[in-house]
Amino acid sequence: MYFQYKNALVHFKRKGNIHGKTVLAVHGFTENANMWKGLSKALKNDYDFILPDLLGHGKSEPTGEVLSMEEQAGMLKLLLQRQGIEKAILIGHSMGGYIALAFAELFPEKTEAIVLLNSHPFADGPEKIESRRQGIRVAKQNKNQFLATAIPSFFAPYNREKFHSEITGLITDSTRMSTEGITGALLGMISRKDRSNILFNQNEIPAAWIISRDDPLIDFKTFEQKASEAKNGLYFRVMDGGHMSYLESPAQMSAHIEEFLKQLK
8 A cells, every 4th residue: 555745655554453552563774564574463463553664665765865763753643644543552673763762752642652673762873873874875886785785784693694595585675775765764864863761761651672682783781781770661671683683583572572562551
């Protein structure tokens, strides 16, 4: 299914039980709605899944040069409105977590809960910003080269050979993205702000933080310490494997998410 957001066509799927609570599942950078196939199948009897392709990803078009987290959140709000949904639980993987936090800040009345999966609430530091800018330079020269280098690095080092065929499939799938989609998302991540307060210091919106012990994109010990200092009832869980938990640790991922969702009243 498609709908119009500004100057872009946006693709999405709706699966599961339309009488259950709505889960708006937001994929990460270079991914698309298909990443949620396992989770939506496992929980199809209890939840109504809205599965969009983000702007510039999958079958959705970009809206401009910079695809900010706020722009993506505005698109998600309109999607819910078009589907007649007042409130949703947002689950965001990686960049999808940044977008879920932006959505919760901008539209708290539409946010029932948030789940950050292999994600975090912090803004980019100087080193990460330069890494993303280098990614932009490479992508503009050869987007396929950028994707072939970036995607394997998301997996735990010891899983890269094990998941060789899956990695090849992800690279092939992501090459359908336009260069503008890739660079727009990178620019959007660079420009995002710190939203730690939403995850750690408020009680109005229930929050979960689920990360992987060997995620090569994070400092696990620092994040574990941050979670222990949270001043709210943060649900914090740790999985095995790397950044791509839906492939590396799917059973753990689904179990933790389901446990958190069952706690919501």
